[in-house]
Amino acid sequence: MSAETGQIFKDAAPDLKFRAKWYTRRVLIYGTLLFWTVICLFPIYWTATTSFKIAPDVMQGHLIPWADFEPAWRGWRSLGLSPQTIFETSTVREEFLKRFTNSVITSLAASALAVVLGSMAAYGLSRFTYRLKFIKNRDISFFFLSQLILPPVVLALPFLVLYKELALLDSHIGLILLYTLMVLPIVIWIMRDQFSAIPVELEEAALVDGLSVWKAFLQIVLPIALPGMIAAFILSLVLCWNEYFFAALLTSTDAKTIPVMVASQTGSQGINWWSMAALSFAAILPLVIIGIVLERFIIKGMAAGAVK
Amino acid sequence: MAEVTIRQLRKSFGSVEVIRGVDIDIPDGEFVVLVGPSGCGKSTLLRMIAGLEDVTAGTIRIGERVVNNLPPAERDIAMVFQNYALYPHKTVAANLAFSLKVRKTDRAVVKERVEQAAETLGLTPYLHRYPRQLSGGQRQRVAMGRAIVRDPQVFLFDEPLSNLDAKLRIQMRTEIKELYQRLGTTTVFVTHDQIEAMTMADKIVVMEDGLVEQVGTPLELFDRPRNVFVATFIGSPAMNLIHGTVRRDGAPHVEANGHRLPVRPDREAPDGHSVIYGVRPEHLDLAEDGGGFPARVAVVEPTGSETLVFLRFGETEVVALFRDRHFFKPGETVHLRPRTDQTHLFDAATGVRL
Ligand SMILES: Nc1ncnc2c1ncn2[C@@H]1O[C@H](COP(=O)(O)OP(=O)(O)OP(=O)(O)O)[C@@H](O)[C@H]1O
Ligand SMILES: [Mg+2]
DSSP: OOOOOSOOOOOOHHHHHHHHHHHHHHHHHHHHHHHHHHHHHHHHHHHHHHTTOOHHHHHTTOOSBTTTBOOOSHHHHHHTOSTTTTTSOOHHHHHHHHHHHHHHHHHHHHHHHHHHHHHHHHHHHHHSOOEETTEEHHHHHHHHHHTTTSOHHHHHHHHHHHHHHHTOTTOHHHHHHHHHHHHHHHHHHHHHHHHHTSOHHHHHHHHHTTOOHHHHIIIIIHHHHHHHHHHHHHHHHHHHHHOOHHHHHHOSSSSOOHHHHHHTTEETTEEOHHHHHHHHHHHHHHHHHHHHHTHHHHHHHHSTTOOO | OOOEEEEEEEEEETTEEEEEEEEEEEOTTOEEEEEOSTTSSHHHHHHHHHTSSOOSEEEEEETTEEOTTSOGGGSOEEEEOTTOOOOTTSOHHHHHHHHHHHTTOOHHHHHHHHHHHHHHHTOGGGTTSOGGGSOHHHHHHHHHHHHHTTOOSEEEEESTTTTSOHHHHHHHHHHHHHHHHHHOOEEEEEESOHHHHHHHOSEEEEEETTEEEEEEOHHHHHHSOSBHHHHHHSSSSOOEEEEEEEEOSSSOEEEETTEEEEOOTTOOOOTTOEEEEEEOGGGEEEOTTSOSEEEEEEEEEEOSSOEEEEEEETTEEEEEEESSOOOOOTTOEEEEEEOGGGEEEEETTTOBBO
16 A cells, blocks of 8 residues: 555635635734733833833833833832832832832722622622612612712712711721722622522522521532622722722821822922832732732623623 | 421412412322422422421421421422532532531542442543533433432422423433332422323322312322313323213213213213313214214324324314324314213313312
8 A cells, every 4th residue: 555645635715715714804803902902001011111211211202111211210219119229218118118008908908898798788689689668679789889970079078077077087997998888889789790690599409408598608609709709809909999089088197098199299390200100100010910810800700691 | 218298388479379278298208299380389389398488387297397497408308400500610529429518428428429329320420520511411410419319308309301302301200210219219399291290200299379289199180180170281182171061861961062972870960060071082982873973173183103183073172082093184074972981070160070
């Protein structure tokens, strides 16, 4: 037998046409995605590079390090975070670290509180039928969500007065409670969909299998709803981390957060672009890291009907 | 294993009463099928036995205990749900083992029981898969496996076959019956399919609108339906019902559309009583001699093994089922003779058997 090898079947004309179409589609889709990625990432890139620029570079719109301009540690030095200054005492750095810690504490605490409270509320809304006269589950859900429609400015004065009376001004607790309130509607909204997607029969099966109501919730419902909870937690974290208005209004020396510090960089002598960029970059870095690490949870949690 | 005794059971959702005083006795080790049309309260009744719905009034007893106020966990029952309710985040093995683990069963015992159940149900190759990676029939088997590993007092099934295709459903009902015969556990099985009920049950409970219409073996229900509802619900094609009046001049008979329909002489119906005359399609014979009653052929459905004929007797639609082949033409008139022994009489006003 002759050892003939090689291709026998070949692409016919329609196959080739199909392949060409397939390639064009791929190129178009990925081209669009790439373009969009560049647009999304550009501000971050710009912030990061600006923190290494000096005044003329900022003004002349130089973009590419080493080609356009020579990177310098100027911005980071002003924060006390450059290689030369990192081991020296620096009041700016201390200030920055304090604000950073404040932001971490308030965001984490508020998000955790909101996810715990919000999940419980959402579980109730998805599993039980409430009826207060004409108010039903749907109305309660909408009531929660409607809180987002109100512009926060409306609440500024009442909260200022309230917090003053309660001695909560410029305190972590005050800010945490307010942020919890702020993100609660979104958490409830996300978690309600999560719980509604889990069939009641699963819990009933768990009850028949020998669990108590609470254990059925903890061992069956919670693990299935976990991706959604993490997504809700991250979303809350981002919202709290970036919140400026109430932080500026209700805090001064002790509880002030990062966004307020960033905004206060615009002094009377104009804006220190480099130090503001360094500060901003340091402020968004934690979110970027969280986003990259937990991306798969966010996507899983946001995709409706993830549980079947 | 245990018997289940239900006494004067009632259930209301708000102001709507959906179970309206039900009494059922299920002896130890019996396979009971609850059957009835959609919305009659079968699932509700089953869920009350399981402890998933509160009891509004009455008692449920499993074995010696009144379980009205016990949580499902303490009733020692196992339930198979219509949508299977498998834990999506656990493998098949973990699903099977779950109830045993909850009860702190010894590890070696868990392993052995799970392996045995998997073997019985043909699930051994799938133990490490997740429910979403299984076909409908396989999921259904996992759901049953979860019930049998525990060796409970009572099995409860809520329409476990209704999500399967017709062929698999027939196969599974035989397999479930075989499983039951091997285990001998008291079983309550809910279905709205009367064929499923007839083929699987030791005893059938026919329900309608929150009430038990009749309890009996499949053949009892078939031969002596207690009322018109049971008569038409059990058996396929359904029993023919003809309105008429009892006549006792000469041989007792029912007069309908001006014709005489024969009845058994022992029927206790006075002359002139308004009745519904019932006869099953397979109990109508062709009267070549011109006896019986005349009916006009509307449609003929030959299925090969039998011939189904749809006819009109006056205004009444009548179905006849013949074992042998007939080639009637639509519009043709034939004479049908009911087998006197196999006829039924129901009160026209109440629908109750006479
Ligand atoms: N949680 C509930 N709240 C109010 N009404 C209910 C509830 N559950 C069931 N019902 C009502 O009770 C009646 C009986 O329902 P059930 O589910 O027991 O019927 P079923 O016989 O199982 O019917 P199917 O064959 O469709 O499953 C129905 O009319 C139903 O609308
Ligand atoms: Mg049902």
